[in-house]
Amino acid sequence: SSGKVHFLNNVFSFFDIKGPTFKKEKMIPNGYLIFEDESFLDSTVAKMNALRKSGQFCDVRLQVCGHELMAHRAVLACCSPYLFEIFNSDLEPHGVSHVKFEDLDPEAVEILLNYAYTAQLKADKEMVKEVYSAAKRLKMERVKQICGEFLLSKMDSQNAISYRNFASSMGDTRLLAKIDCYIQEHLLEVSEQENFLKLPRLKLEVMLEDHVSLPGNGKLYSKVISWVQRSLWENGEPLESLMEEVQTLYYSADHKLLDGGLLEGQAEVFGAEDDHIQFVQKKPPRENVHRQLSSSSSGSLSPGSVRQPCKHDWKYIASEKITNSTYLCLAVLNGVLCVIFLHGRSSPQASPSATPCLQKSLSFEASPQEEEPERLLAPMHYARSGLGTAALNGQLIAAGGYNREECLRTVECYDPKTDSWRFIAPMRTPRARFQMAVLMGQLYVMGGSNGHSDELSCGETYNPNMDEWAQVPELRTNRCNAGVCSLNNKLYVVGGSDPCGQKGLKNCDAFDPVTKEWTSCAPLNIRRHQAAVCELDGFMYVIGGAESWNCLNSAERYNPENNTWTLIAPMNVARRGAGVGIYAGKLFVVGGFDGSHALRCVEVYDPARNEWRMLGSMTSARSNAGVAVLDDFVFAVGGFDGNEFLNTMEAYNPGRDEWSTGAEASTLA
Structure with a gap:
């Protein structure tokens, strides 16, 4: 076998012999021997993996969906914290451990076993998600990260939604954040894909008072998401019920998002935790809400009394303007990935704040002749980057x-x-x-x-x-x-x-x-x-x-x-x-x-x-x-x-x- 041997002595010379290469160097007086066998590690790893595949000296049986995979306890314990915990608590450590997995792909587990023995991760691109899932179960964080980076490198507008659904199911916030950044930059391309068109859809019509403009997209949709949260909590209805028909909202001059039912005088007003959001309830609120009503004539809830309605994720991801009066948004509502369509429409003849009747139709972005634009923060005198x-x-x-x-x-x-x-x-x-x-x-x-x-x-x-x-x-x-x-x-x-x-x-x-x-x-x-x-x-x-x-x-x-x-x-x-x-x-x-x-x-x-x-x-x-x-x-x-x-x-x-x-x-x- 080839390798390197160092005899360290008072002599300094080089010579080659058949077989290992010996090297003499001038070092400490008494000297010592160092032998570095460059082929040992690769040879040993290959032999151990061969022993695993032939079942020799194996003391672990992994039963994965009807398939049995043999391995060595010490090797798996070094690679998988999950299996280490199982082996460490095994009452019979000298016997053969049996570990059963009914929800993992046998081929993915085999790929992870090869990785554990050879430090080489080899998987067809169709198998990467399965390998990620198995690595998550076995707590192999490095493999999860590598699989996630591979998915990101293969992401495009066609698969971004499926990748996001996968990352969400895995609870991988780091991967989700990167996918969401991609979707923000490519929402229009993503929205043209078939899997995007199959997402649940919430359709909203928004009416504006005269001389009122909607805020920026992100700000607007944060209001919409808060409105949905309160709507589900106050009414006790499932999210699907809001998607059955077009919801009519009203954006008032004091920057509040109101339920359109108020326009016919059918609703009471309840204040929200956010000063800029007000939910107007069409149906009688739940009994516990009645108990929380203040004695004021406005019937508003005290800010500290409103419970947090959300148990799952509520998140605005991205939005785009589709036409002059239509916006498209991708958001997570109560843990469900949804598409929100917002469409501008004419305001009715009477507004909930008793302002004068509107005589004209307003769109999301009215022309300068129709309304006053929002006053922006003063810009610097010079454009600057790297400042x-x-x-x-x-x-x-x-x-x-x-x-x-x-x-x-x-x-x-x-x-x-x-x-x-x-x-x-x-x-x-x-x-x-x-x-x-x-x-x-x-x-x-x-x-x-x-x-x-x-x-x-x-x-x-x-x-x-x-x-x-x-x-x-x-x-x-x-x-x-x-x-x-x-x-x-x-x-x-x-x-x-x-x-x-x-x-x-x-x-x-x-x-x-x-x-x-x-x-x-x-x-x-x-x-x-x-x-x-x-x-x-x-x-x-x-x-x-x-x-x-x-x-x-x-x-x-x-x-x-x-x-x-x-x-x-x-x-x-x-x-x-x-x-x-x-x-x-x-x-x-x-x-x-x-x-x-x-x-x-x-x-x-x-x-x-x-x-x-x-x-x-x-x-x-x-x-x-x-x-x-x-x-x-x-x-x-x-x-x-x-x-x-x-x-x-x-x-x-x-x-x-x-x-x-x-x-x-x-x-x-």
């Missing part, structure tokens, strides 16, 4: 970035009380692809690109009292796309691109503003550039990014007390160029780029649970945007949507889980 943002003294600072022409020096300041932008002193150096942090009441920017050289080592700090920028000591290495945050009165610069811009860095450096010195910290576990970086509760978090150009969903946390990095739960969606903000002790990660598309999706991390969950998506896709938190809103500004550089902004209301571009919804006055 630095931070909240300082109750205002949002947006600095630098690039558009199609150049890297920018200009800095703008947004006042949410007046919904207006103004310029402050420009930076000394044009720069983009950098991050900004607040340290001891001053802004700090480090590194980035000026559009001429790949990376910058210089940094600067802004004094808001003097309205001027000053240089700070340079970084030890030129860096672009690095993360920056303040922690324990120091400025940290993490990761970034190497001088060639081809791969991420593990470097982490800290700057002391008192001594004006840089010191090195423990390196990251994973190379990253374009990662989102922030501080929370005395820890620094580095989220996503890219190792080279492969986007990451992993995240890690730095503890300055012991100078160590620890991996935390991965995000649902791999992304680079995302923004991050802190609100109510949680991390909000916004937008970014997944390797093929700019993203609208948003997710939040709860450090107490070490869990990520998806939130309402933005109205626009944004990669390399700026994110900052002001009071009770998360603001996203600028970025690139895949086609254009943006100067727009939008605000997220955590209480309503919705994004808005409207000034009245997010102005803090």
Whole structure:
């Protein structure tokens, strides 16, 4: 057999003999022998698998839907936590274990057995779902992940719905999130497929008062979903009953979604938990609802008394405008994947709020002559992507970035009380692809690109009292796309691109503003550039990014007390160029780029649970945007949507889980 033997001695020589290759090296005086048999592992693995297939020395019988598969207890226990638990609790550990599976595919289990013995996963594409199901049952998480990634690589508009149904049945939130992102980007193509046309359908007609416009799609459908939730709970009817006929709703001037039955005076009004949603009940409510009615003349339920009606998933996935008066939406209602059609129609002669009669027909998007458009949040003076943002003294600072022409020096300041932008002193150096942090009441920017050289080592700090920028000591290495945050009165610069811009860095450096010195910290576990970086509760978090150009969903946390990095739960969606903000002790990660598309999706991390969950998506896709938190809103500004550089902004209301571009919804006055 071939191999390598090392005799380590005071002699240094090489010689070849027939058979194993011997190598003598000058090492320690007494010497020792190291033999590396390169063929041993492959040979042993092949022999063990052959023994399994012939039934020799096997001590496990897997009975799968009438098929019997033999294996070795020790091998399976190492690969399957599920089987390890069974074998570990076996009362007769020296006998032959019998494990029965009536709901798994025998061929899929055989594929997993081959993987357990050879570390090679080989399955026809038609078998991947079955292999995933078997791996889920056996708790083989790595195999589940590989199968999920394979399905994503094969996903297209024809199979997206079936893949989503499968991921839902498996309870795989990470896979679901990625499929939902795909559906958001390709809803019209997906809607043309046969399996989409067979989904349950909820048909709604919406009437509008004069001078009233519907909100953005995501905001509108969150109202519709809440209306359905309350309708099912108040009436006690199954979801199918709502789909038997067209439901008529009314969108009032005070942004409430009402049941159309109110138009004939047939209903009472009950307030909802959300100030912007009101459900109007056609039928007498349940007895327990009567007990909860307040004594006020409005008959509204007290906000704290309304029970949560949902036991399953309720989720808006994506929507598209089909015609001038028709919208299409894909949503999960009470755990059921459904299609919602919304159609605009003429308002009746009397509205529930006793407003003047309407003399004209309104569609979803009336022309400028027919109604006043919603006033949008004020845009920046410049479109910016790869900008630095931070909240300082109750205002949002947006600095630098690039558009199609150049890297920018200009800095703008947004006042949410007046919904207006103004310029402050420009930076000394044009720069983009950098991050900004607040340290001891001053802004700090480090590194980035000026559009001429790949990376910058210089940094600067802004004094808001003097309205001027000053240089700070340079970084030890030129860096672009690095993360920056303040922690324990120091400025940290993490990761970034190497001088060639081809791969991420593990470097982490800290700057002391008192001594004006840089010191090195423990390196990251994973190379990253374009990662989102922030501080929370005395820890620094580095989220996503890219190792080279492969986007990451992993995240890690730095503890300055012991100078160590620890991996935390991965995000649902791999992304680079995302923004991050802190609100109510949680991390909000916004937008970014997944390797093929700019993203609208948003997710939040709860450090107490070490869990990520998806939130309402933005109205626009944004990669390399700026994110900052002001009071009770998360603001996203600028970025690139895949086609254009943006100067727009939008605000997220955590209480309503919705994004808005409207000034009245997010102005803090």
